[in-house]
Amino acid sequence: MNIGQAAQASGVSAKMIRYYESIGLIPKTVRTEAGYRVYSDRDVHTLRFIRRARDLGFSVEQIADLVSLWQDRERASKDVKAIALEHVTVLERKIRELQEMASTLTHLARNCHGDTRPHCPIIEELANDEAGHLHVKPDAKFGALGKAPVR
Amino acid sequence: MNIGQAAQASGVSAKMIRYYESIGLIPKTVRTEAGYRVYSDRDVHTLRFIRRARDLGFSVEQIADLVSLWQDRERASKDVKAIALEHVTVLERKIRELQEMASTLTHLARNCHGDTRPHCPIIEELANDEAGHLHVKPDAKFGALGKAPVR
DNA sequence: ACTTGACCTTCCCATCATTGGAAGGACTAA
DNA sequence: TTAGTCCTTCCAATGATGGGAAGGTCAAGT
Secondary structure (H helix, E strand, C coil): CCHHHHHHHHCCCHHHHHHHHHCCCCCCCEECCCCCEECCHHHHHHHHHHHHHHHCCCCHHHHHHHHHHHHCCCCCHHHHHHHHHHHHHHHHHHHHHHHHHHHHHHHHHHCCCCCCCCCCHHHHHHHCCCCCCCCCCCCCCCCCCCCCCCC | CCHHHHHHHHCCCHHHHHHHHHCCCCCCCEECCCCCEECCHHHHHHHHHHHHHHHCCCCHHHHHHHHHHHCCCCCCHHHHHHHHHHHHHHHHHHHHHHHHHHHHHHHHHHCCCCCCCCCCHHHHHHHCCCCCCCCCCCCCCCCCCCCCCCC
16 A cells, blocks of 8 residues: 555554654555555554544654554553543633633623724723733643644 | 843743844844943833743734734724734634543543553554544644743 | 943844644555 | 656745754842
């Protein structure tokens, strides 16, 4: 199977497969004489495992751990559980931050007429020198919405 | 006021002030003969406005809009409100995604003994060829947790 | 006057996951 | 043979930010 077919079958783009190989998340594949990468069903299985973990928001670093645990038949389930629960903690913190942002904005928007007049509490709050702070102080983990990498 | 003092007073790092200038979010400042940037209280006020908007998760692009609306005394409040509400929509979608990730993982972890035996539903779910999909399909806006840029 | 140390300048690099594209080789079907 | 699709590697960009180097400037203390 060539990389394109493996990509199709696993849901991981060919670009990302090469990238995962380059960073050592997956081992280097066998090549044809012409240099084409060749994938087995087993490789596709691994790629799907990786894609699902990405869908759950695990970082590549965490996925590397999960993959090796997956392939280790002697592993303790607590090792896997620990990674999962740690990730849940991070997810929940981020959820709280976003909820605070959303509720602050919703509150401000509710008090904004939204008409053609210039008065607007949203702008006024942002410009307010007194307040000095808003409800949310994002930690150094997640940035603005709308641009970050993905999947 | 030099850039360090402006940074202190506004809560925006000197690095970011120079960056914001380079991308045109804030205008080029006056310089001393030696080339030092000089800031007024008004500039600091603008920087604080920007920092608060960042704290609420607005992208630099959105902030550029907000800043120009802020400085336009004739602007209609609906223009500001529209930006805020659009952002709230994005925030809420992201919150939902993260909640689904967290609940899927929590569910799996609850069914994992977390002992020294190898049996682990978390790994099994990730490796499951049948399921083909998990609950969450992140959109192309936000990446894995734990690494993205910020504030 | 000279040194020290804190500040400033610009420039480049790294992050993280991902996409895009260019240039060129390989394969397949007509 | 040729067209078209696939593959290869390499380089660049994304967004917001931090880190650091190399060098200039300033203010205070000796």
